[in-house]
Amino acid sequence: MNRKRIFIFLNIFMFLCILVMSADERDKAQAKQLLSQGEQKLQNRLYTEAIEDYNRAIELDPDFKEAYNHRGLAKFYLNDFLGAISDYDKALELDPKFIEAYYNRGLTGYNARNYIGCIPDFDKVIELDEKDADAYFMRGLAKTFVAKINIDSACEDFRKAKELGHKAKVPGQPDADFMIVKYCSKDR
Numbered sequence: 001m002n003r004k005r006i007f008i009f010l011n012i013f014m015f016l017c018i019l020v021m022s023a024d025e026r027d028k029a030q031a032k033q034l035l036s037q038g039e040q041k042l043q044n045r046l047y048t049e050a051i052e053d054y055n056r057a058i059e060l061d062p063d064f065k066e067a068y069n070h071r072g073l074a075k076f077y078l079n080d081f082l083g084a085i086s087d088y089d090k091a092l093e094l095d096p097k098f099i100e101a102y103y104n105r106g107l108t109g110y111n112a113r114n115y116i117g118c119i120p121d122f123d124k125v126i127e128l129d130e131k132d133a134d135a136y137f138m139r140g141l142a143k144t145f146v147a148k149i150n151i152d153s154a155c156e157d158f159r160k161a162k163e164l165g166h167k168a169k170v171p172g173q174p175d176a177d178f179m180i181v182k183y184c185s186k187d188r
Contacts, residue, residue, distance in 0.1 A: 031061040038070055047074040065094040069101045076104070081112040099128050103135060110138060115145040133164035137176055144183055155184035 038053035054071035057064055072087030088105035091098055106121030122139035125132050140157030143150040162176035174182075 027060040028064075031057040031064050031067065034060070035064070035067050035070060038067075038074070042070065042074055042077075045077070047077045050074045051078075063094055065091040065098055065101070068094070069098070069104060072101070072104055072108070076108050076111070081108050084108045097128060099125055099132070102128070103132075103138075106135075106138060106142075110142055113145075115142040118142050119146070131164055133161045133166035133176070136164065137161035137166045137179070140176075140179060144179075151183055155180065158184060 034053045034057035038050040038057070041047075041050035041053060051071055051074045054067045054074065057067040058071070061067070068087045068091040072084040072091070075081075075084040075087060085105055085108055088101045088108065091101040092105070095101075102121045102124045106118040106125065109115075109118030109121065119139055119142050122135045122142065125135035126139070129135070136157045140154040140161065143154035143157065158176045158179045162180065166176040168175040168178075
């Protein structure tokens with residue numbers, strides 16, 4: 001009789017575990033759907049609405065690094081640089097090798113005119129992906145604002161960005177060639 005009770009208890013316990021796991025999987029799937037919805041809103045410049053989707057995704061899956069990263073982007077576009085950096089920090093806490101979050105945090109620091117503070121983020125991107133032309137370019141830009149003593153180092157970054165094929169993302173935006181001509185007298 002005792003074995004029968006143990007058997008029934010184990011079956012009930014396993015059934016409950018399956019129910020809990022299924023709920024967790026449903027939450028993660030719904031969180032991914034909310035991330036996708038948020039991305040569409042982000043592309044359509046509906047930043048506040050995108051943040052709402054990312055908030056709900058994070059409620060469903062508190063370890064969803066992509067949701068923190070994308071929410072950071074939406075906050076960046078709303079000029080909430082501190083909020084964006086906080087979200088990138090959380091994404092990096094969840095995954096210390098999350099290149100996109102390092103890049104976005106560096107870009108946010110650069111736009112907040114924290115040129116010294118953004119350089120380590122671009123350093124980390126380059127450490128994790130030495131072929132990231134955009135990271136070399138942005139690090140070079142930041143170095144031009146820090147002090148003239150860093151101009152040679154900035155020029156090295158612009159040359160590396162050019163070597164890796166850096167092109168301006170938006171027409172009229174400077175690219176590696178432009179920055180080399182502007183700052184690197186040896187290359188004029």
